[in-house]
Amino acid sequence: SQQGEEDPQALSIQEGENATMNCSYKTSINNLQWYRQNSGRGLVHLILIRSNEREKHSGRLRVTLDTSKKSSSLLITASRAADTASYFCFSGGYNKLIFGAGTRLAVHP
Amino acid sequence: GAVVSQHPSWVICKSGTSVKIECRSLDFQATTMFWYRQFPKQSLMLMATSNEGSKATYEQGVEKDKFLINHASLTLSTLTVTSAHPEDSSFYICSASSFMKSARGSTDTQYFGPGTRLTVL
Numbered sequence: 001s002q003q004g005e006e007d008p009q010a011l012s013i014q015e016g017e018n019a020t021m022n023c024s025y026k027t028s029i030n031n032l033q034w035y036r037q038n039s040g041r042g043l044v045h046l047i048l049i050r051s052n053e054r055e056k057h058s059g060r061l062r063v064t065l066d067t068s069k070k071s072s073s074l075l076i077t078a079s080r081a082a083d084t085a086s087y088f089c090f091s092g093g094y095n096k097l098i099f100g101a102g103t104r105l106a107v108h109p
Numbered sequence: 110g111a112v113v114s115q116h117p118s119w120v121i122c123k124s125g126t127s128v129k130i131e132c133r134s135l136d137f138q139a140t141t142m143f144w145y146r147q148f149p150k151q152s153l154m155l156m157a158t159s160n161e162g163s164k165a166t167y168e169q170g171v172e173k174d175k176f177l178i179n180h181a182s183l184t185l186s187t188l189t190v191t192s193a194h195p196e197d198s199s200f201y202i203c204s205a206s207s208f209m210k211s212a213r214g215s216t217d218t219q220y221f222g223p224g225t226r227l228t229v230l
Contacts, residue, residue: 033218033219035221040200040224040226041223041224042115042202042221042222042223042224043153043202043204043221044221045218045219045220045221048218088152088153101151101152102152104150
């Protein structure tokens with residue numbers, strides 16, 4: 001079963017706009033992590049938020065975590081064409097990580 | 110940040126041959142390494158989890174005799190696709206994790222390799 005499930009599955013926006021992606025998970029987590037993947041390439045770790053944190057910022061990224069709803073959101077502000085990629089969330093803990101299908105973000109110049 | 114490398118980046122081979130893919134953590138010791146495969150426009154699927162010095166744990170549906178995993182040291186894990194067939198063509202990604210404890214709590218961020226694209230003719 002999938003632990004992290006992102007929505008929307010695909011998102012298309014213009015440069016400069018904000019992009020919001022959501023993630024839901026099923027079981028208790030130790031932390032939740034967001035990664036990005038450019039087409040056909042490896043994953044890049046973006047940000048980690050611990051289960052006792054509610055919000056975290058890193059540059060143009062803002063992540064929120066609501067453990068009562070078992071959900072997280074990733075906001076990318078002032079998007080750029082270079083942000084075009086797939087974004088995945090998954091839970092971190094003492095065991096394996098399960099990926100959701102990801103959100104494919106396309107940022108048009 | 111921690112760096113994980115994979116070798117080779119891509120490989121094309123004939124059906125029936127075996128292919129070995131290496132995953133190395135370059136600047137940290139990885140207590141656990143994971144192997145994933147990814148088909149085009151799909152998510153990563155976990156194949157197996159390996160801990161240094163012990164046998165790998167395979168996910169349901171993954172043939173352990175087909176995908177041999179060796180985690181010989183804290184910095185190296187290898188995946189061997191034995192008797193590869195065209196349906197094994199995929200993007201294989203490894204990740205390395207080092208469980209760390211600090212005053213702020215524990216983390217086990219996974220660091221991913223760049224992936225290896227396998228094409229079996």
